[in-house]
Amino acid sequence: MKRNVPALLLSGALRINELEALGVSRGELEELEVEGLIRIEGEEVRVLRAVQLAIEAVKRGSDIEEASRWLSWRDFEKLCVEALMSHGFKVKAPLRFKAEGRRFEIDVVGVRGSLVLCIDCKHWSLRRGLASKVRDAAAKHLDRCLNLASVLSEALGLKVGAKPIIVPILVTLSDMGFKSTCSVLVVAIYKLNSLLLELEDNLDVVPSIRAGKLD
Template sequence: MSKTTTIDQFCIDAGIASRSVARGLTKELLSLGIGKGSASALSFSSNDRLATATLALEAGSDAEQVSQHLSWKDFEQLAAGVLASLGYHTRTNLRFTKPRMELDVVGTSASGFALSIDCKHWKRSSLSSISQHCIKQVKRTEELLRRERDIEVAVPVIMTLHASSMRIVEGIPVVPVAKFHTFALDVQGFLDKVLVITRGSASR
């Protein structure tokens, strides 16, 4: 659902003191296809908020400040939207019972290749904590392959806001949200460096 706002409210929401600066920014956003309307009467959808957050991260904005304006659902929608734009069939909040598990986002290609995404709204997280989440995501992805016959190969992925570059932990790519599109586009080139799970086994 879109939300209409005035330039004055935009200044308040964005923390911008100058109306002229705010007008310049809104014109730039509109020129990039983010938002609708004019600089004096703007309308933003949840997808526009995600696109703006991604631009802010790419421009070097503080991740913690950006995270205050995004929810768990925003991360899931962003990941699903990126995968859908690349031709994946996407599902969100995929739940299993016995054992009880949930996958945030699963994108499956026509060839049976899948990305199993865990979206983390981390502000700060230790390496040991990240490792634990990676191990859990491997187990969820293994369960996914046991249940989904149309998936032959899957890569478990952690997508997070608070990171400057992609890194691999426990064989699992931990990808910052601002770089997720590039990662998903080039993932086939990473398969020799990450944990790849097949129906009967897991191999690096």
Template sequence: MDDALENVLALLRRGVSLEDAAKGLEWRAFEGVSSQIFSENGYREFRNFRFSSKKKRYEVDIVAISMPRIILADCKHWSLRAGKGSALKKAAEAQMRRALEFGSKLQEFKILGIADHDKAILIPIIITLHEEGIAFSNGVTVVPLSRLNSFIDGVSAGLLDGIKVGIPRLY
């Protein structure tokens, strides 16, 4: 566990809210805390997952897997500022594009360890530091870090299923 995560955990133990504890994190550490929350909930997670599709490069901040569900998270450690709603909508469009391209290449990602499965449910999300005015945009759920655990509970219960994808066999 890295120092930034340990500092956040120490603040949480002292009663500081998750949002306040995470404010001082730089963006990589924010991704690390988000990733750790998935891990603590039994998901296998991969950070900074890069792939190519149709001659373009893509990166997903966190791929969290508990089959058949695969959560594709884009982490936004943005401060409170005007005009963020528009930026979030653009980020949601980009995240949906990444999710669709990811789904089209899913059978090629051997590192994910999903070859024994014939289907997956892709759930694209954006994790934010603060509660936002937008909860859902372009098929992408916007989840504040403080609500990530309850979001994961909903996903695990099948309440938030997203894009269903077949996984063809390569052999």
């Protein structure tokens, strides 16, 4: 399969004859359809999972910054919600709450037992100043999570187990090259499922908020 097929689809080439003129075979499209990323409807192609398609485009050589422009933060939010629900979490997206006389919003919050995952979805990517941008976003997200900890039960409206553990997470399009910053986990969207599978076994080494304090 040609590496640029997902990029062509996301950039707006959605008619079969147009794609064939660009050297894309129907077989290549059918492979993406089998993966659940697109649907072939007559002579047109409908994109079903834009985030996964963008990830595939990046893997095949597309520029990360360009790929991020094809997506909205809402695309990321939907994928995060799907991932959390598939792992048995009850989800609120977004969660809006008040604490200390201020208003806050967290993109996605998932609750399973005592575990509370707070996710901030970032689909941007910059060649310069990326590390500082991630740090700034993480610091702001940590502040939101600390404030949530002070009003957790009231804000969530969901049953949380005893001694709740809040885990702040920043989800990005690409792998940033580091696992955490400012006491916030940083994970690429395509690694989110693996994180959810392994998280509870690694809570002793994961940045978290317990009893309203960083642990």
